[in-house]
Amino acid sequence: MNIDKITQPFTEIFPGDFSGNTIQRNTPKVLFSTVDPVGFENPELIIFNEKLSEEIGLGKFNKDDLNFLAATNLPKNVKTYSTAYAGHQFGNWAGQLGDGRAILAGEITNEAGETNEIQWKGAGATPYSRHADGRAVLRSSVREYLMSEAMHHLGIPTTRALSLCFTGEEVVRDMMYSGNPQNEKGAVVVRTAESFLRFGHFELMSAQKEIKTLTELTDFTIKNYFKNITSQGEQKYKDFFSEVCTKTADLMVEWFRVGFVHGVMNTDNMSILGLTIDYGPYSMMDEYDLNFTPNTTDLPGRRYAFGKQGQISQWNLWQLANALFPLIKDEKFLEETLNSYGNYFWKAHDKMLCRKFGFDELKKEDEEFFINWQGLMQELQFDYTLLFNLLEKLESISDIKTDFQKISYGFLDDAKIEKLEDFIQIYSLRLKANTISKEESLDLMRKTNPKFLLRNYLLFECIEEINNGRTELLQKLTKALENPYEEIFPEFSVTRPPNYDDISGCSMLSCSS
Known part of the structure; x- marks a missing residue:
């Protein structure tokens, strides 16, 4: 891989804490801290996404690249860091958070001029780990790798997964918070995205009244990721917020289209680019239920239930509006934009349902x-x-x-x-009553309704197999998720088998999943 082409422009622009250690602490007035991955002595590659590697400009894999994928013995041009952000978790202000088990390698630019950030998840503690170890277990890593790729091939904006490796360590986790911790195999995922910036990055700077840095961060974001915005002054920030609202609403509609339930829509888990990010206690919906939440931590209130995702995304945007108020200073504009969010969302939602049913237009x-x-x-x-x-x-x-x-x-x-x-x-x-032909109607449905979904019970089976040294189902699921609008494997097009109804990891999961 072309690891020598990785750069760190983010750290060159914003202030950072260059202490280079992993002591968990507050880092006021900075957006990132340099940090060294823990390093693993006996990593083992499970799967590598060669198509994605070629696409983003890293090129083909060779055996010497394993160390990079496991965040071990890194070359000198890779200067690793983690970012600080804040957030509202389950509706409550949580203060400073940050990349607790994510470490950024930097970014890579391909021949087309497209840039992607590269990030390890599970490579050790950071200053934002909140007294945790920064590691990841196999089950959560498999889930992130496969589902982020599944969402991409479904046509839904998302972070993506480059590789999945065993770390050679065992990690202790209490999967259901039941007081029964167990040793599990450790793993590390390399994931990519145009940017990992979240609502929480803006919330942190605003809460700390670091208005200069908030302005610089917003300008940086617009310049690099919202290049269609050409306005100046306060209008530039208004246009930025409006577009974030649109991207967020469009993402929610896509989640509803395929029945995806994120499970933990905290503001720190909301991408400023409208990407699906942070695959924790998510689920693809089996039985249709507007009140379904896959997250045990979300009970009994079901704040992040399937049917509430549009409403919660609007609530999260209110928090972003509060964070950006020092730049916009137009309360009426923010209120009108947010109040119109519901109308835009529901119109887009109903148009999406029309396509699912094969209707020509929304009547x-x-x-x-x-x-x-x-x-x-x-x-x-x-x-x-x-x-x-x-x-x-x-x-x-x-x-x-x-x-x-x-x-x-x-x-x-x-x-x-x-x-x-x-x-x-x-x-x-x-x-x-359609004005289109029967075949055109069916074509709408076939392009909108997937034949294959990566259901939780399939992920459970795949994780069990990998734990036992087999990857046949992993390869099969990878092929299926790359072709979700085709029925390649009819055995996957069935309801969830009843023997999985009450097994942890098949219907309900915890935030540690």
């Missing part, structure tokens, strides 16, 4: 159709993904009860079948 009566559909989904306990896959084949269904029972997590009695038949009749009439 006034579609709102009632969607509301009735949501109620039916929850009552009949249908699998979110498989329902749309089945609707694509509606004309070929000969036995409604048999085929729809296969995608339900409950029992379909006669009364429920009658409701289903009424829905199908209404749906068929709506399709006939």
Whole structure:
């Protein structure tokens, strides 16, 4: 790989604490601290994303690159650091946070002039580890590697994964916070993104009243990542905030499209570029449920439940607005922008549902159709993904009860079948009102509705296999997630097997997952 081309422009612009140690502490008035990865004596490569490596300008892998992927014996041009940020966690101000187990190597620019940051996750403690060890376990690392790549191939903005390695260490974790810690295999992921900047970076500088640095950070962000903004003065910052709102709303709509539930939408886990970031207790939804949260830490309030993600993203944007107020100083503009967020989100959401159902455009009566559909989904306990896959084949269904029972997590009695038949009749009439052809309608559905989703039980099985020294399922899942709109492996297009219903890691997870 072309590791010698990695640079650190971020650290050249902003103030930093150059102490180069990992003592957990506050670092006021700075955005980053230099820090050395712990280094691992016996790393072992599990999987390497060669396509991504070529794409971002690192090139092909050779055996000498293992040390870099495991953050060990690094070349002199790589000067590692972690960033400080703040955030609201579960609605409460948490003060200074930061990259607790993430260490940045710098950034790489490819031949097309596109730049990506490169970051290890699990390579040791940083000043922001809050008395933790900065390590990562295999299960969380596999989940991050595979799901970030799955989201990319689904067409959803996301950070990406370059490699996954065993560290050769064992790490102690209490997976469900039950007072039963266990030794687990340690791992490290290398992930990439155009930028890892979060809402929390802006919140930290604003909370510390470091307005000069806040201004420089915002200018840096606009110059490097919002190049379409050409306005000046206060208007530049208004345009910036408006675009962040749009990017965030668009991301939420994409999450709803595929049934992704992040599980921990704290402001420090919100990308300023509208990327899906920090894959912790996430889940792809099996049974449709607006109240579903995969995060045990989110119970019983379910703040970050599937159906609340649009609302929470707006709440998080309010916090970003507060952070940017010293630059914008126009309370009316911020209020109007945030109050219009819901209208933009729901219109984009309903247009997305139109594509899922194969409708030509959003009609006034579609709102009632969607509301009735949501109620039916929850009552009949249908699998979110498989329902749309089945609707694509509606004309070929000969036995409604048999085929729809296969995608339900409950029992379909006669009364429920009658409701289903009424829905199908209404749906068929709506399709006939389309101004596009039947094939064009199906094409919309096929491009919008994935055939493969990386469900939690599949991840659980994959992690178990890797723990036991096998990677066959890992390779199979990688092929499937790279082609999510094709049914390459029909055995994956089924409801979650009932034997996984109550197994930790298959439906519910903790923040340590």
